[in-house]
Amino acid sequence: MNKIYYMNTIQCNQKCTKCSHWKYKDQAPRLAPSKVVDTLKSIPTADELCIVGGEPLLFKDEVLEILEGIKNTNIRTVLITNGVPFDKKFVHATAQYNIHVVFSIDTMDPEFWKFVRGTNSYQKVISNFEYALGVLKAEQLSLQSVLSKETEPHIAKVSEYAKEKGVFHSIQDYVTEGFEGSWTPLEEKLAFVPDNQQQCYATRRNLSIVQNGDVYTCFQQSWIPECHKPLGNLNHQGIDEILSTEYFQHVQDKMKVCNLPCKVLKCNTKN
Numbered sequence: 001m002n003k004i005y006y007m008n009t010i011q012c013n014q015k016c017t018k019c020s021h022w023k024y025k026d027q028a029p030r031l032a033p034s035k036v037v038d039t040l041k042s043i044p045t046a047d048e049l050c051i052v053g054g055e056p057l058l059f060k061d062e063v064l065e066i067l068e069g070i071k072n073t074n075i076r077t078v079l080i081t082n083g084v085p086f087d088k089k090f091v092h093a094t095a096q097y098n099i100h101v102v103f104s105i106d107t108m109d110p111e112f113w114k115f116v117r118g119t120n121s122y123q124k125v126i127s128n129f130e131y132a133l134g135v136l137k138a139e140q141l142s143l144q145s146v147l148s149k150e151t152e153p154h155i156a157k158v159s160e161y162a163k164e165k166g167v168f169h170s171i172q173d174y175v176t177e178g179f180e181g182s183w184t185p186l187e188e189k190l191a192f193v194p195d196n197q198q199q200c201y202a203t204r205r206n207l208s209i210v211q212n213g214d215v216y217t218c219f220q221q222s223w224i225p226e227c228h229k230p231l232g233n234l235n236h237q238g239i240d241e242i243l244s245t246e247y248f249q250h251v252q253d254k255m256k257v258c259n260l261p262c263k264v265l266k267c268n269t270k271n
Contacts, residue, residue: 001243002045005208006036007219008062009054014082015118018106018146018174018181021054022118028212031234033062036209037069039239043207050078057085060093067097076100080144082117083125091132099140102170103129106145107154108161116151130165138166148174148183177223177260203256209234215242217255224258227251 008031012022040046049070056063056079067077076098083103094101103125106116113122132141143162145155155171162169174185208216214230222228231251232242242248 001043001205001207002047003050003202003206004040004043004046004048005050005052005206005219006066007052007054007208007210008056009058009211011058012053012055012082013058013084014055014121016082016116016181017118018116018148018179018183020180026211030059030062031209031211031213033065033069035213035234036066039209039234040070040075041073042239046073046075048076048078050080052080055082055085057081057090060085060090064093067094067099071097078102080104082121083128084121086128086132088128088131091128091135095135100142101132101136101140102142102144104146105129105143105158105161106151108157109154112154133165133167139168142168142170144170144172146174146183147171147186149186150183152186177220200255200258203258204252215239217251220260221251221255223260224251224254227254 009026010021010024011026012019015022036049040049049066051063051066063079070077078100079094080102081104083105086101086103105125107113110120110122114120129141129143143158145151145158147155151174159169174181174183176183176185202218206218208219208221210216210219213233213235215232215234216222216230217227221230227250229247231245231248234242
């Protein structure tokens with residue numbers, strides 16, 4: 001296991017039409033950041049932590065505590081944000097750490113932005129991103145867009161902006177499963193099947209943690225037949241115990257031949 005994902009909240013400060021997460025609130029007590037740090041340090045092969053939401057920066061202090069806790073390791077943190085809370089103070093607070101920040105931007109049209117985000121946050125996000133460019137290295141920042149029928153006419157402009165600013169731009173296909181938004185996947189979108197034996201490259205590579213401490217192989221594990229329950233919970237188990245059970249091996253075997261629609265997401269790429 002080397003790619004660890006942490007969804008530290010389902011809550012969000014935007015009202016994006018591609019997603020329904022913003023309609024919900026976290027229902028369980030928050031997992032202590034020290035538990036995340038201890039877990040990462042207990043996995044010797046871990047080299048990347050990806051913090052996602054919701055909007056993970058609704059809990060900035062927790063994110064900073066995790067960054068501080070792993071600063072003397074070789075683990076790089078990837079933070080995916082809508083960009084609204086990534087203000088000047090937080091840019092400077094994170095500049096000392098091994099971090100890569102991904103801004104979610106699906107359009108450069110301020111009017112269409114209101115449809116995408118459900119709020120008029122265009123200028124704030126762009127200002128935050130451009131300020132961050134002046135503090136962080138270009139390789140510490142990137143843009144990510146979600147490709148759907150609605151956003152397809154807008155993606156090229158985002159790519160042009162990324163090129164102009166000297167940052168990487170990634171494009172991820174839209175899937176409705178797990179997001180329950182109102183966007184439309186492209187009809188020609190096909191799931192990539194690596195080969196006949198290995199259906200999912202996230203197998204034995206990815207591990208996912210959610211806000212209440214539950215651990216899964218991936219956030220979609222519960223969709224896999226006979227794999228509905230979590231592997232364990234970090235509030236009362238160590239990660240070594242969780243990964244040594246027969247159930248964990250069972251889930252890994254099922255995941256290896258999994259061919260769910262989420263295969264088009266970036267967490268299931270070969271490299």
